[in-house]
Amino acid sequence: MYLIIKRILGFILSLIAVIILIPVYLITAIAIKIDDPSGPVLFKQKRFGAHKKMFDIYKFRSMKTDAPHDLATEDIEDISGYLTRTGAFIRKYSIDELPQFLNVVKGDMAIIAPRPALWNQENLIAERDKYVGYHGMTPNDLRPGLTGWAQINGRDNLNDEQKAAYDGYYVKHFGFMMDLRCFLRTFRKVLTHSDVKE
Numbered sequence: 788m789y790l791i792i793k794r795i796l797g798f799i800l801s802l803i804a805v806i807i808l809i810p811v812y813l814i815t816a817i818a819i820k821i822d823d824p825s826g827p828v829l830f831k832q833k834r835f836g837a838h839k840k841m842f843d844i845y846k847f848r849s850m851k852t853d854a855p856h857d858l859a860t861e862d863i864e865d866i867s868g869y870l871t872r873t874g875a876f877i878r879k880y881s882i883d884e885l886p887q888f889l890n891v892v893k894g895d896m897a898i899i900a901p902r903p904a905l906w907n908q909e910n911l912i913a914e915r916d917k918y919v920g921y922h923g924m925t926p927n928d929l930r931p932g933l934t935g936w937a938q939i940n941g942r943d944n945l946n947d948e949q950k951a952a953y954d955g956y957y958v959k960h961f962g963f964m965m966d967l968r969c970f971l972r973t974f975r976k977v978l979t980h981s982d983v984k985e
Contacts, residue, residue, distance in 0.1 A: 789962060794930075797898045801891035808885055815847050815873075815882060822873040826852040829886060834903035835912060837930045842895040844903055845886035849874030881977050887933050899966040900932030901954035911947040918955025921962075926954035929961075936965070939972040 816828040830848040833841050850869040870878065877883045890896040896903065904911045904927075915926040937945060937953035945953070957965060 792963075793897060793899075793966070794894070797891050798894075800898060801888040804888045805892065808888070811882070811885065815877060815885075818873045819848055819871070823848075823851060823871045833906040834931065835906065835908075835927065836895055836903060837928060839912065839927050841906060842890070842903075844895070845889055847877055847883040847886060849878045849883045884933060891933065895930070897930040897932045899934060899969045900929045901926040901935045901950075901957060902938060903931030908947070911951060914947055914951030915954055918951065918958060920955070920958030920960070924958060924961075926951070926958050929958065932969075934969060934973040934976075936969055939969060939976050942976070 819826075819828050826848055828848060830846045830850075831843045832846070834844045836842040849871065851871060853869070874883070887896060891898060901915070904915075912927060917925075919925055935954065936957040937950045940953050941949065957969075
């Protein structure tokens, strides 16, 4: 039952967020194009969704067009060399993630859940399958989230095994109170921009 309630709440809250954030979207888009007019405003990337089905995740483009497209942030040796000036700012304050509210509206994602793995993060996917929780589900069975338990407990500083362990803890304690804890602690992480690898 909570999965249904979670989806309805996620849709409503994300739709409201998209409407409220329209000015932020426009300002960010203009800044990206002024800073680096050669590339698109939005960046799309293949990610694993619920039950390991692929979908396109949306982000504001923060890196130059010659940056690696299929690597996680923590796997890029010197990300500063690829970041645009606008990109460094929007990543620091997680503004680059705001288009993902559109993914939530579409039904690809949830607001709170384990973050979506890249199509080539096979080790992370395998590690997540080791953890079974709510109604026999693993972290890979849930709609991925904008933020999750791993993101507020280390984010870019975690390896695959650590991320999977946190995701496993989330699915074992799945429910409204766990989502509320993640939601409230995410604000503190964003405001302090801690655990972000730039």
